[in-house]
Amino acid sequence: MKTQFLNTDAAFALRVKQLQDKLYDQMETAMAQFGLKIPSKTSGIVQLLFSEGPRSKADIARELDYSHQLAAQRLSWLLKHGMVEMQADAADKRRQFAVLTQAGRHEAETLQRFLPKLSDAYASLFAEMNLDLNAVIESANSALISIPITERSDFAEPQHAVTSDADA
Secondary structure (H helix, E strand, O other): OOOOHHHHHHHHEEEHHHHHHHHHHHHHHHHHHOOOOOHHHHHHHHHHHHHHOOOHHHHHHHHHOOOOOHHHHHHHHHHHHHOEEEEEEEOOOOEEEEEEEHHHHHHHHHHHHHHHHHHEEEEEHHHHHHHHHHHHHHHHHHHHOOOHHHHHHOOOOOOOOOOOOOOO
């Protein structure tokens, strides 16, 4: 049973987060059934490195619209499990690039066979809903970039007069 708050527009971000968690959980299960070893939350990095080549942590964060900390956390799992290695830039030894290892390339190749099936599953969901959720999400994202939440309502706390016992 949902609380009254969950039925309000004010709980929209919470419901989006719950949907995101459900999608990642179900994607995790589907990926494991398909034989993938990487967590679903690292698939964006694996796909980026596979399709675009080596990237720095900053590049990954920028291209996937992740915080630097989130990119580092997800890369850490890939490094720990031998899917990615860091290589120094020949021109600037301080700069390092994430590169798929042989095991990482194998996962990425398996991911390429998985992604069309995932697209089919999402297409089935969108058809059931009679809604192109990708288009709706892109539209919402663009709208929030154009006019942020903070400009869509007056969030200034109203000033309340403070009364003392003497005033009462």
